[in-house]
Amino acid sequence: MNRDFEFRQLLRAYRKGIISEATFEKEMAGLEGESAEGASNGSGFCAMGRTYPSERAAITSYLERVRAGESMGAQGFNQWLQVCKTECIRSGLRMIAEREAYHVRVFEARLRDLGVQPAAAAPSEELSKFVQMLASPDLPDNRKLLKLTASYDSEELWRPVREFVDLIKEDLESKELIRLYVEDETSSGNWLRMACKALNPQLQETAAAARMN
Ligand SMILES: [Fe+2]
16 A cells, blocks of 8 residues: 555544544554655655655645644634734734635645545644633733744744745645745734734833843
8 A cells, every 4th residue: 555545544534533643643653664764765755854655745744734723823813803902903913813714725725636635623732722812801912922922933933844845846836835824924923023022012121121231
């Protein structure tokens, strides 16, 4: 059986809850072992610290993973918008929520093109907590921005994905899709950091004090 097919079967079983995360990881490790052998003779694909059976497997796995995060991102930003009390950030939140939602749609469309039927996956505990934090009517907007920008960061976060894009040689449609996705996320991140500084003047004072020392 071809490894690409095995990988898709495994992904499908995991998403449907037929196998646990532990079994999925174990089976993936087995496939990765075979793929690492394949990589040495030119048939595996190494990206973002893993070895995949093929370029296609790396792409479908990435689109699946990001789709789940973006879907929760759309929910989180939309719910924040419902409780947001700071007028000057409302349009930014609305725009980011739209970006997150359309990322889900274009990723799902691409997965279908690649023969993978997108299925609803249970959100991780971490993502559920993230949405709860953004939706909270009690946490002030400036604190939400502080929490978000602590993790929603910069070049280092996106470097492995940019390297992945550079490695894609066959599926040019997905390559450009992921490249543009990174540009969108970078734009959202830049705006969130700017809003965070504007609504947290103490950060600017700390930075000014650091420059004087
Ligand atoms: Fe996002």
